[in-house]
Amino acid sequence: MVHSRLRCIYIFLLALGALCLCFSMYTLSSFKEEPFIFKKDNGNFLQLPSIDCRHSPPFLVLLVTSSPKQVVARSAIRRTWGRENVVKGKRIKTFFLLGASDNEDEMRVVAEESQRHRDIIQKDFVDVYVNLTLKTMMGMEWVHYFCPQASFVMKTDSDMFINIYYLTELLLKKNKTTRFFTGFLKMNEFPIRKKFNKWFVSKYEYPWDKYLPFCSGTGYVFSSDVASQVYNVSESVPFIKLEDVFVGLCLEKLKIKLEELHSERTFFPEGLRFSPCRFKRIVACHYIKPPALLTYWQALEGTLEEECPAV
Ligand SMILES: *[C@@H]1O[C@H](CO)[C@@H](O)[C@H](O)[C@H]1NC(C)=O
Ligand SMILES: *[C@@H]1O[C@H](CO)[C@@H](O)[C@H](O)[C@H]1NC(C)=O
Numbered sequence: 001m002v003h004s005r006l007r008c009i010y011i012f013l014l015a016l017g018a019l020c021l022c023f024s025m026y027t028l029s030s031f032k033e034e035p036f037i038f039k040k041d042n043g044n045f046l047q048l049p050s051i052d053c054r055h056s057p058p059f060l061v062l063l064v065t066s067s068p069k070q071v072v073a074r075s076a077i078r079r080t081w082g083r084e085n086v087v088k089g090k091r092i093k094t095f096f097l098l099g100a101s102d103n104e105d106e107m108r109v110v111a112e113e114s115q116r117h118r119d120i121i122q123k124d125f126v127d128v129y130v131n132l133t134l135k136t137m138m139g140m141e142w143v144h145y146f147c148p149q150a151s152f153v154m155k156t157d158s159d160m161f162i163n164i165y166y167l168t169e170l171l172l173k174k175n176k177t178t179r180f181f182t183g184f185l186k187m188n189e190f191p192i193r194k195k196f197n198k199w200f201v202s203k204y205e206y207p208w209d210k211y212l213p214f215c216s217g218t219g220y221v222f223s224s225d226v227a228s229q230v231y232n233v234s235e236s237v238p239f240i241k242l243e244d245v246f247v248g249l250c251l252e253k254l255k256i257k258l259e260e261l262h263s264e265r266t267f268f269p270e271g272l273r274f275s276p277c278r279f280k281r282i283v284a285c286h287y288i289k290p291p292a293l294l295t296y297w298q299a300l301e302g303t304l305e306e307e308c309p310a311v
């Protein structure tokens, strides 16, 4: 009796040991298999917009990262800053960057939306946060192949307010058309090593103690030549799932320096309270839900011609 119970414990411990061994081998091998460089897959788009950039090149292309589920946010953007627009005689076009969903219905809805609006760029990677770098690089690839004639590109997010009027004005004033990259500059950022944080990065993924300069992924703007150049070097820099940091690594390799767009702050990745006068003099504001976006946009457009008190 005692003997058989001992044997049971013995077998149990043996099994536990084997399990541990398997598990550690599994995690080790999954580390090894992780792609620590970005791999171009040249084409293979699931959805492409209809635009002929050769014959009517836009001045500014807005690329908005979005996921299949965010139908309402896309609709609000199409009715506000993402509407096809001409500002100071310059054409502005907005496109959405999407990954794939494993839900067939969602994929069907995206395909229909793409048919109707012709503004969706989609590839077959799983649309999850850790794949955001793939999404951004899809945008760079698209500009490189389909719209290098655009003057400028902005990469932004679907919970943003973008003042295309002020952005166009500032870009024209800046008058820098190549190797130009701007946004909310982050010159001194450190990797977050706390597990369970959304921005956690292991020492394995990024061994260095400090990030190279980059612009907040909530909204950055660049001359369109930068898209081709970033796409070109993307396979030769270490891969990191934080897309803005990754683009920063590419820019460092290309020796492209980040620049301020304006002497005053115009990018607000941490959000900003709305007032028409305040928002007239900003480019990008984060944390805007679709109903607020519609209201704010109406208020901005309704007061565009009005004077604001000098600050
Ligand atoms: C990211 O996308 C790739 C390509 O589809 C996929 O293999 C990978 O599992 C995705 N990552 C996650 C965490 O789902
Ligand atoms: C823009 O810059 C170019 C040279 O880079 C210059 O020739 C041109 O006059 C500038 N335009 C304006 C409006 O400042």
Ligand SMILES: *[C@@H]1O[C@H](CO)[C@@H](O)[C@H](O)[C@H]1NC(C)=O
Residues within 6 Å of the ligand: 228, 229, 232
């Ligand atoms: C891509 O890189 C190669 C080699 O570094 C270079 O010859 C080529 O001009 C680059 N192309 C672009 C579009 O930057």
